[in-house]
Amino acid sequence: MFPISSELIFKVALRSEALLTLPRWNKGTAFTKEERKSFGLTGRIPSRVNTLDEQCDRAYDQLRSVDSPIRMNSFLQSLKEQNWVLYYSLLSRHLKELTPIIYTPTEAEAIANYSHLFRRSEGLFLTFSDQDSMEEDFLEQTRGREIELIVCTDAEAILGIGDQGVGGIGISTAKSVIYTLMVGINPSKALSVTLDVGTDNETLLNDRLYVGWPSRRVRGVEYDKFIDKFVQLIRKYQPHCLLHFEDFGVTNAQRLLELYRNEHSVFNDDIQGTGAVTLAALMAAVGVTKSKLADQRYVIFGAGSAGLGITTQVRDAIMLADGVSREEANKKFYLVDRFGLIKQSLGPDKIRAALQEFVRPDEEWAGVLTNDAGEVELLEVVRKAQPTVLIGCSTKGGAFTERVVKAMKKGCERPIILPLSNPSKLVEVDPKDANDWTEGMALLATGSPFPPAKMPNGKDYVIAECNNALIYPGLGFGAVLSQSRQMTDGMIIAGARRLAALSPALKDPDSGLLPDFQDAPAANFEVAIAVAEQAFDEGIQGVSWSKEEVRTKAEEKQWKPVYGRYEYDDHGAK
Template identity: 45%
Template sequence: MKAIDIIHNPFKNKGTAFTKEERKKLGLIGTLPSDVQTIEQQAKRVYDQYKIRPDGMQKRKFLMEVFNTNRTLFYYVLSHHIEELLPIVYDPVIAPAIEQYSEIFMLPQEAAFLSIDDTDEIEESLKNAADGRDIRLIVVTDAEGILGIGDWGTNGVNISVGKLMIYTAAAGIDPSQVLPVSLDVGTNNETLLNDPLYLGLKHKRVTGEKYYDMVDKFVKSARKLFPEVYIHFEDFGRDNATKILDKYRNDIPVFNDDVQGTGIVCLAGVLGALEISGQKLTDQKFLTFGAGTAGMGIANLLFKELKLQGLSDEEARKHFYLVDKQGLLFEDTEGLTPEQKPFVRKRSEFENSEELTDLEAIIKAVKPSVMIGTSTTPGAFTEGAIRAMAANTERPIIFPISNPTKLIEAMPNDLLKWTDGRALIATGIPVQATEYKGVNYEIGQANNALIYPGVGLGVLAAKAKLVSDEMISAAAHSLGGLVDTTKPGAAVLPPVKQIHTFTQTVAKAVCETAIKQGLADDSVKDAEAAIKAIKWEAKY
């Protein structure tokens, strides 16, 4: 490899940290300034430069320059400032970065771009993007259902890049072994279709058999080229997400963050809230406000957890109430999705079922103890609705997890005021501690980044054949005990700043469960040793 190629390869480049001996050996003499720096010195320069950028997008653009130049340095900086930088490299700044992707495009970040108009090139495209690397983890999206902003076509590849950044920063997944993938099947976003700079296919989304054939060809090609690869599906539309997950989950290790990741973190949050309140999961009534991909993923995971705790299918389903744009969902509600149908209610259960289209009226009729919002409807959790909920339960569990901030159903300070400090809260956005009547309330963030990196690390360490429901449950339960629930105002989830610690906890729980279930590779006997063996560190 030529000297110039080494400097331009982000996986090999060390920049000013190349030693004198390395410079001589690699033919780099004279191509760099004389001083040899440590990664700590380089990181200080990067962080100082980051701090002077004026806003989120400018800060992200600068960090992406480092990412494109030197992966080790990028992850060293990110891992040492993860609480501060997570919102910049991922949510919420990822949203405008997606929207402006085609306009600011410079480099493809080693992603694979697969076109539905050229499906014969899928295997070749994956092979070219991998460029000889041993790929163990793929995050793939068709970007139809990006939470909060919808359909963004090929621009949505940024979501795959961002997710993989968190995998490496939080869990130590080797960045040379990951591959972001974009499935370009067209877009229904008229803004993109009319934008001369848009880089994706300029036609409407292809659906039906041709679409599923492309997904299948991608999965088979990925497993052929990379036999041990773990595939993470991200931001697929509500009609496809669960269907695709269910097609492959019993054959190969796959994961859908919207269906499972959001569910795991919400289950973990509910379990954390119940540790504080001293109540049992099997005594709760769950109201899911927003019954799309994320909402149904949460309901399904809570349902499976109730079954693991001994309830029958019929008993477990009685605990759930789904609310979508039509109101409370009944058997005869028009437009029900396959995921919604098992959880709908009978109209005979209510005297005024025709009137149950308003959240406050629904709460008064249902009397839920847990309410989770994935509606992206700002302000939907009104004072009247929350006071109605608080009137029926001593410690209402309320998770407005829609993001970004402009789409949240309610802010924690209002929820505390309307429940007189009794609400147990998690949000989908980072929120500072909130003071109410002399108590400092820590607000847990129901951020998938708390969970999916650890799940992935555990799956990869185990060389797991599948990702089972028991492995998912173990991930959720593993966060218990990480928060002091006896402290007034305690959070229901651990803080993001502890992500390195609890990622290891989650990974160990997932790997151990895979071993117990016989889903791990025969060579994997010790979870801690297996995790340590594959963990990558940002160092030269």
């Protein structure tokens, strides 16, 4: 798949056992006869020289003999610890099949069992109780390295399974792997971090094998000081890297993003990545219906980090693309959470500060049926608001009932329904049912993969997977490529617009609203180009070359999982 480049030559100072134990440099049985002699490997490896293709075939055969996803995850983790090129090459060849093994949903199980599966550390662990040595610990891992990407988590809201303490390092490393797979971020220039501020997970606190700091979560001022100390170290020592926040809790995610996004190139995938890929699906959908984002009425079911991120991302796009004021754009959204519709009479104890812009006035809902608690539930919101777009990020499986979907269909010809909750058992509606209940008129995308649905005419309707991995690596790579000082709303919208332009549905309405996941690397590359070009347009790039060189520079920068030729150099590895 990836040919060996005759120009890929590395000067390497390592020899013998040291070379075989570092996954960045190890080739296993692919070391040539000449390399084996030069590096003292003759006799350490069986005689036959294998190609990378042969190694991938062997590894894939071994993987297929494993009997469960979590064991496959462990096998692949072990492979990564042995040989980076083989690991990434294998994943690239079986991208659609293996991404769910090394990422969601299987990685959630690996994280939940992190302390019991623990074999070898990976990444950087910064612990609240050891914060006096944070700078020293950070520099020990990064000194002399050019870091382009830092993915960090405090592990309070991991992949739908909540607080996982120190096991959150698994989501940081998984996200870093996706960046490499999709856009070619060099794994040696990525750093995965867990910010261990304790855990409120009783199971972990009572587990004698738990490997993290066995303390209740630190919150408030002390938490903020700890996070700020970490961010300031990055700004001081790695000023051009992208800082990716992942799976922070709802009380901190948006707040930290707003606090630092004007100081550094900061990105939160749960908020901005989810918002961006959903925006791309919506842009594709309105392209099919020949309408505009500003023409829609939006009901967002689930007002946590993801729901709010989607709302603000789409709102900002409406303002930018359709010239609508912020106030008018806000009025197009109806947010529903566990207290029902977000409206004035809920009171401040039930409405987070970040939701204030989207609070509906009570007078709008006079006479609307409420439950015993006086809350307006989803069905009544749909009946009253007559949305054209219904988005679910609630993890409330089956919440989009037949009555809800049919009530929506009464108000518009082609309802846009995006049940995005993961995993599939938590999806708000099975897309097959939504398709049937709307007589094949719904435009659908889901957060988990689903098979095609049958249209009334017998054709298959492809259900797009609204997966963040279709866009966040491209957003990040665009920022890294341009060394932008910020990740701006304009850059994110430019990336979403480029992804939407790749929608198969624009050519065939029965095709998916987003590219197939197998095409995610090509899609992300185009997203990265759009993001970097937008950084130039906004004048926030930190590179000396021109906008016209973006595509060439992007191609040159991508790391590929191929073996180069090694030459021994006792003055140091390069």
